[in-house]
Amino acid sequence: MHETMKAQKLDTIWVEKPWGVDRLPPPFDARTDGRVGEIWFRPPESNPLLVKYIFTSERLSIQVHPDDRQAQARGLPAGKEECWYILGAEPGAVLGIGTRHSLSERELADAARSGAIEALMEWHPVRANMFFHIPPGTVHAIGAGVTLVEIQQNVDVTYRLYDYGRPRELHLVDGAAVATAAPIPSHLCREVDDAVSAMLLDSRHLAVAHLRGDDLSLLAGAKDGAMITPLGATIAADGVTARAGECLWVEDVGTIEAEPGARILAGWHKP
Incomplete structure (x- = not known):
């Protein structure tokens, strides 16, 4: 019987989007054959998390995701909770998160x-x-000129509310029904000190930490494994290496080795 691997480098999937970029920022090869909007890392089968990079040259649609109960009522396995770590932003770049004041289901659909x-x-x-933490039900949109890492529940469910006149399907009935259209609590947004290790999120489904290579202690909470995304320098786990722009799934986080100055974004699922 073969011993189960404790770490694996995830396959990279380049996804073209109309709002993507034709020149990727470092650490990626700048050249693209089209407008790349996302780089996904294919998770192991049945893994509950997905990690991706997002690159925008135009605004993304205004959208919303359901929670578990709402998703299961619609025949889906789970809802979608996600979070964003910002790697770069052009001057004037914005994210749309929440609404300026509370809107009813009907008011949101009409708007x-x-x-x-x-x-x-x-x-x-x-x-x-x-x-930024984006709980299910939060009305949100990513603006132009942003590069970020997204960690999310691995469920493909997005209800598009508004797309600036682009000829794509909208989902107003389901979207308005699952949305909590309101201003967001201040704790959903925070500045990250990139010189220290810190928990960024500890929510219903997701735990996310920013780690420095000299302090990986927060990974003790990832008892069922973690998605490990290097933000700088090369890391290793169970003999498998990854650099910035790559992602590892690590079952035994105790095998992770990193240089003291390395920066890592780690995410794990909370069952």
Whole structure:
């Protein structure tokens, strides 16, 4: 019987998007054959988490994801909770998270139909080393000129409310029904000190930590394994290496080795 690998480098999937970029930032090869909007890391089968990079040259749609109960009522296995770590942002870049004031289901649907939702969104100025938690039900959108790492529940469910006139399907009935259209609590947004290790998120489904190579102690909570995304320098686990722009699934986080100055974004699922 073969011994189960404790670590594996995940396959990289390049995804073209109309709002993507034709020149990727470091550490990726700048050249692209099209407009790359996302780089996914294919998780092991049945893994509950997905990690991806997102690159934007235009605004993404205003959208919302259901929670577990809402998703299961619609025949889906689970809802979708996610978070964003900002790697870079052009001057004036923004993220839309929450609405300026509370909206009822009908008010949200009407605003999406008319386009008024764009002005009703709460647009947050964004810069590198900011972190945002997007709980299910949060109305959100990523603006142009942003590079980020997203860690999310591995469920493909997005209800698009508004897409700036692009000819794509909208999901107003389901989207308005699952949304909590309201201003977001301040704790969903935080600045990250990239010189220290710290927990960034400890929620219903997700735990996310920013780690320095000389202090990996927070990984003790990842008892069932973790997605490990190096942000600088090369790391190793169970003989498998990864550098910035790559991602490891590590079953035994005790095998992770990193240089003291390495920076790592680690995410793990909370069953």
